[in-house]
Amino acid sequence: MASRPEGRAPVIAVILAILAAACNALSSVLQRRAARTAPESDAFKLSLMWDMMRKPVWLGGIGALIGGFLLQASALNFGTLALVQPLLITELPFTMVIIWLMYRVKLNRNVWLAIISVTVGLAVLLASARPGGGHKAPTPGDWAIITVICGGIAAYLIGMARVTRGSHRAALLGTASGLGFAFTAALMKESTRLFDTEQAEVLTAWPVYAMVAAGIFSVYVLQNALQSGNLVVVQPTLNVTDPVASIALGVGLFGESIRLGAWVLLELLGVALIFFGSVRLAQSPQIRQDDLMGPKE
Template sequence: MLLTVILAVCAAACNALSSVLQRRAARTAPQSEAFKLSLLWDMMRRPVWLGGIGAMIGGFLFQASALNFGMLSLVQPLLIMELPFTMLIIWLMFGIKLNRQLWLAIISVTLGLALLLASASPGGGHQAPTAQDWVITAIVCGGIAAFLIGMAKIKSGSRRAALLGIASGLGFAVTAALMKESTRLFATEKAAVLTTWPVYAMVAAGIFSVFVLQTALQSGNLVVVQPTLNVTDPVTSIGLGVALFGESIRLGAWVVLELLGVGLIFYGSVKLAQSPHIRGQDLMAPKEE
């Protein structure tokens, strides 16, 4: 389990570094290149952007390795650490002062995650999902996502952003479940893994999730989107881990502590997302010595 935790935390750190580096590179690109292929060519010539892409690839590999060794219900919640890591990286790279409120937010997310995992105590996870399991998952998750997106179309502003944030969190959780299944198949069928459907379903679910997330961010504030994403992804992943891979969590009175952990994560996410530094401001230049 320790190896899984280390790999998942490394994935979160890589994702945070990728976000900071790519955001900094994008903010220095000419506005005239927006929505043009020339923007991608310009980004490819920037070492900062390439570093962000490298970090993103590293995050994917760390996450895949973590899911190969450990449980979905453990790995996905740990990826919440991306938001606190983002703030810490901004602090270290750009010398931006973190006030008391931001430190409390970082502590809130971290303690909430620790409380959620300690009280849920994920375990088990040795069964392989059947075709019927995946069909039921597709129907349930696809139906919920379709409902959320349908409702978002008739809403506007923060309500639309929140609905789409939940839908994207659901999509990322399904993507992670498919990634875990793909790594399981790779361990047993290395030569034939690219001919199996979970790999391509993972890519499709990932693209869908990113698209919905970008639409959510276009519709409303990060303060609305980030907390809904940070709660929906781990909670859904825990449910999918139990339903698909036979993972177990503690229920009964432990649910109270688990909900408290989710609440702390939500509160900390809101406070961190309110920071102008998380929103991408003040990332124009590194700190001066």
């Protein structure tokens, strides 16, 4: 593969990642609109996916999701996991703008302040941590350990979600899907690395098929999250978990580093802002009532 201009690669990665975030935001809104028509009895059943596949609005959401996936893969081909994944936090502001444009829903000042708090907190966390490096090639042992850890956490979150209802279930499943998408992004990064070095064997490499499987599983969990609760519950948990988990995966798999020392204070400030915004969102009327996008059919 031809080498990329080093100066332009990060810029291209940033543009592609922001476009991916916009596609993901549109996908979330459209999928949530479709998921609200599904009966609660469909939760955790394959019939939920069958019902969704017969809805044009859901298919539009999946189309936007595929577009976001391709843009994200392209961004990861030009930039590092630590650069691309944090940029996907712009999905949350994009989501709120799309909701306003499509449904003319008025969001009060408290909701906007909560969303800003979550977004700024995550930005402070990632900017102060400033993950870098990432020249290590993961070994099969690294992948085995990370898979067990991620699988165990996801299984715990899903297990807890099965015995809860409403916003709590949506938050747990949103977190699980965020972890799943972070793991998918790590596999995507590994696949793009293999494509650069071993193009002839890439279609026989296990990370490609593991990426597809992890992506499908994450989408399935996300459908249940969207079917269980409000978009404003699901979106922040998804947007917080994905970049934070991606940083951890970048450190564990690709040898990336984060700043410690005095920078930990700023990182803790970022976590505090995320927590504050999440609590305010949980207390907002939009969550306590039903949904931003109209009555459930």
